[in-house]
Amino acid sequence: MEMDKVIVAFESPKSCERVREIIESSGTAACIICRSAAEVKRTVSKHHISTVVCGFKLPDESAQSLFEDLPPNCAMLMVAVQGMLDLCQNDDIFLLASPVSRGDLVASVRMLIQICLLYTSPSPRDTR
DSSP states (O other): OOEEEEEOOOOSSHHHHHHHHHHHTTTTTTEEEEHHHHHHHHHHHHHHHHHEOOOOETEOOOOHHHHSSTTTTTTEEEEHHHHTTTTTTTTTTTEESOOOOOOHHHHHHHHHHHHHHTTSSSSSGOOO
């Protein structure tokens, strides 16, 4: 069985690598690292990936703006300090305050992957 894939996108290369290492070493998913919102959009479209783990903003766009441009079946986990998470106004984005433990990150990503599998049709955003 092929491993699930998630996109990991943070402004900081160090954050990208740290999150990728945690997710991949736990066997949760294979990660594709993206360095911009534009790259995330292209990758989601090309590879039909439904889970994005990212920081509050990317070099070219905020994560909240990016989320609004993603397909409805795409879920986002935003990892940032609590003060930044408090600024997020989209209730459909999953939030995880940093610093985050390995266990909490892995559990959150696994939950998101499961939600995406359960709601491939209809979209998780359409269940309200």
